[in-house]
Structures are given as C-alpha cells and as structure tokens.
Amino acid sequence: MSHFRFAINVTPKPGILDPQGRAVEGSLGHLGITGVSDVRVGRRVELTVEAADPAMAFATADRLASEMLSNPLIEAYAVEELGATSSITSSAAAPASPDAD
C-alpha cells in the first residue's frame, strides 16, 4: 500500500451567484488594489489516500469529492494529484506524508 496526496478544488459553477467573491471584489478598494475581477471563492480540501495503486487512490478521492465535498447542482470540482507519495509495506509504520503547505 502507498500513500497518495490529493487536493480537491471545489468552485461555484459559472453563473451561480458567489456572494463571497462579490465581497472580496467590494473590499479591493480598501487595499488600493485595482484590475482584479471575476473573483470566485471555493474550497480546497487536501487529503491523503492509502491505496494499492494511483488509479485506486484517485478513484477514492474522486468519489469523496463528488459524494461529500461538493454540491453538484451549484459547484464543480477538480481532483489534483499533489504527488507527495511514500511507498511503504506496513501501514502501521507509515509516517504521515509531509504536507506541501
């Protein structure tokens, strides 16, 4: 079994009202920042999956993204491989993967 690190990016679908994005745009003036537009605020979930191979790990991450982490009516998601893997033979001896952040 190996450990695979993924990020799941969840963003409001195009056309869906994004009040948080509007709030950020409305606050730009206070910082004196200009030229920023189309702000969309979503979530980013990073997680480690233990699986026999990358395809199985990706399938688990994708299922988690579609069934728990996003609302398919208003949100789109993308599964991103972060590549921080550690091959191990005994999961009990496995340290957590170093976090990219």
Next chain:
Amino acid sequence: MSHFRFAINVTPKPGILDPQGRAVEGSLGHLGITGVSDVRVGRRVELTVEAADPAMAFATADRLASEMLSNPLIEAYAVEELGATSSITSSAAAPASPDAD
C-alpha cells in the same frame, strides 16, 4: 494590458486545529470510504488580474492573498498561475477569461 488568471490556495498551517477536516474524516464511515487521512480544509479563490506583464499580475495576486485572503497566524497560502490569459489592447472590449471550471 493582459488578463492573467490565478488561483490562491489557502490552507490551515500544520499543527493548527482544523475542525472542518476532522468533520470530513468523521463522516467517511457513512460513505464506506476507508484509507483517507490527514484531511485539511481550506479555501480556493480564483481571480483575474489585468496587468502589463505576468510579474506585475503575480505581485497583485500575491498581495491580495497575503493582505486579505489569508490569516498569516494560522493559514498558509500559495498563488497558482492558471494560465488562462487573453491579450487585449482595449480593456473595454475584453470578454471575461473563460473559466477553467
């Protein structure tokens, strides 16, 4: 002036309590998903910056990330270039960059 699309990923720093991540881990059993660990829930903000060159656009996105979108005490951020750019000469005629999601 050109348009540059960025994503700003904001995640809880290592060691900082992440109640949302714990909640996701606690709910995995309901879906019958096993082997998922180290869940960290953060934010992803996508935005378009209009600037003369990529370096200036990146600087604006980075400033926005550090001064408004993240709390440096408990969160780390990373600025990711999404590469969806459109070179234009008149900003008034510019359509919004197509959204990657």
